[in-house]
Amino acid sequence: MRIGIPKEIKNNEFRVAMTPVGVELLTKQGHEVFIETTAGEGAGFLDEDYQSKGAVIVPEARDAWEAEMVIKVKEPLASEYRYFRDDLILFTYLHLANEPKLTEALKEAKTTAIAYETMVGADGGLPMLHPMSVIAGRLSVQVAAHYLQKPMGGSGALIGGVPGVKNGKVTIIGGGVSGQNALQIAKGLGAHVTLLDIRAEVLTQVEADYGHEVVTQISNEVNIREAIKDADIVVGAVLIPGRKAPKLVSEDMVKQMKPGSVIVDIAVDQGGIFETADLVTTHDDPVYERHGVLHYAVANMPGAVPRTSTIALTNVTLPHAVQLANRGVKKAAERDHTLYSGINLYDGKLTNLAVAETFGYEY
Numbered sequence: 001m002r003i004g005i006p007k008e009i010k011n012n013e014f015r016v017a018m019t020p021v022g023v024e025l026l027t028k029q030g031h032e033v034f035i036e037t038t039a040g041e042g043a044g045f046l047d048e049d050y051q052s053k054g055a056v057i058v059p060e061a062r063d064a065w066e067a068e069m070v071i072k073v074k075e076p077l078a079s080e081y082r083y084f085r086d087d088l089i090l091f092t093y094l095h096l097a098n099e100p101k102l103t104e105a106l107k108e109a110k111t112t113a114i115a116y117e118t119m120v121g122a123d124g125g126l127p128m129l130h131p132m133s134v135i136a137g138r139l140s141v142q143v144a145a146h147y148l149q150k151p152m153g154g155s156g157a158l159i160g161g162v163p164g165v166k167n168g169k170v171t172i173i174g175g176g177v178s179g180q181n182a183l184q185i186a187k188g189l190g191a192h193v194t195l196l197d198i199r200a201e202v203l204t205q206v207e208a209d210y211g212h213e214v215v216t217q218i219s220n221e222v223n224i225r226e227a228i229k230d231a232d233i234v235v236g237a238v239l240i241p242g243r244k245a246p247k248l249v250s251e252d253m254v255k256q257m258k259p260g261s262v263i264v265d266i267a268v269d270q271g272g273i274f275e276t277a278d279l280v281t282t283h284d285d286p287v288y289e290r291h292g293v294l295h296y297a298v299a300n301m302p303g304a305v306p307r308t309s310t311i312a313l314t315n316v317t318l319p320h321a322v323q324l325a326n327r328g329v330k331k332a333a334e335r336d337h338t339l340y341s342g343i344n345l346y347d348g349k350l351t352n353l354a355v356a357e358t359f360g361y362e363y
């Protein structure tokens with residue numbers, strides 16, 4: 001199969017869909033890989049690195065998009081919609097629940113669109129989201145601690161405190177992959193941590209891991225209000241797969257937070273859980289203030305660490321890309337149930353239930 005890898009064009013997105021090692025594994029099986037020039041540069045992979053693994057370097061995005069299958073990192077932007085065709089397989093993060101225009105464009109073109117984020121593993125987990133959620137979770141607290149500094153506009157509190165000075169408080173809403181990785185870093189920095197989730201088993205597991213060093217609470221409106229009002233950092237790490245994130249933190253709750261505290265809405269790529277996180281930001285200008293509280297709402301947080309992210313992403317996408325390349329969509333999906341669950345659009349139809357329901361289709 002001919003496989004295209006265009007350069008990512010989203011603001012400050014330095015990841016690339018595949019490492020040279022990934023390319024080598026594809027070309028060794030007889031596939032042709034066309035990579036747009038400098039696509040890997042931001043992640044530290046040069047054109048020569050890819051060429052030495054058998055890739056063809058192409059000068060324009062258009063040349064990569066001409067392939068039978070395009071592998072990407074982020075959802076296509078409006079300027080890329082013109083490349084959609086009915087004989088194209090697009091394998092990437094799509095987050096369609098939050099992207100009605102993109103969904104329409106793919107539907108109209110009858111492009112086969114396979115979304116990493118809806119692919120479900122044998123254990124019921126989300127293997128393509130997992131590594132990026134690990135990264136976003138770990139970054140969230142690191143970034144928030146940075147913005148808590150006075151020169152960055154924050155309250156001027158050191159999250160871990162010092163001997164004789166109480167540590168700060170981190171509240172994490174959602175205790176899945178990103179939430180638990182945020183927890184790990186928050187504990188590492190010496191913060192006092194409260195974690196909320198609607199699933200009791202998550203709270204049980206956190207207690208098993210951390211004992212009484214972490215306060216766990218079931219997630220509801222009352223507990224959220226209580227847990228964030230004295231927090232220095234609040235991390236939103238909620239996911240309902242394929243759906244828009246629920247607005248769990250109202251404007252009124254944010255008004256009650258301490259001045260100079262920091263919100264990181266990791267779930268902003270699904271619409272966000274904070275009513276006040278009404279702007280999606282970029283790495284260029286990541287933070288804004290509402291009611292004295294700093295809001296960090298970058299939808300592609302792992303883009304800040306493209307080297308780590310690109311390798312971590314290739315680790316999980318490659319086996320499925322190989323299946324697609326070797327067998328084509330239909331046969332690959334028959335054998336690979338994880339891949340099957342990622343098909344969001346096929347022949348002009350929405351084929352993912354949660355995404356379809358978001359757009360008002362009934363089952």
Ligand code: NAD
Pocket residue numbers: 117129130132133136173174175176177178179196197198199202219220237238239240245246248265266267268269270298299300301302
């Ligand atoms: P996950 O499925 O591992 O965890 C989500 C958790 O939210 C689950 O434990 C679930 O029980 C919990 N939850 C659901 N409803 C809740 C509620 N009402 N209150 C509290 N908890 C609730 O998901 P994840 O992998 O951690 O991803 C979280 C979000 O982060 C997703 O929207 C994902 O797309 C996003 N994400 C964003 C970035 C970024 O750069 N901004 C990067 C990676 C992931």
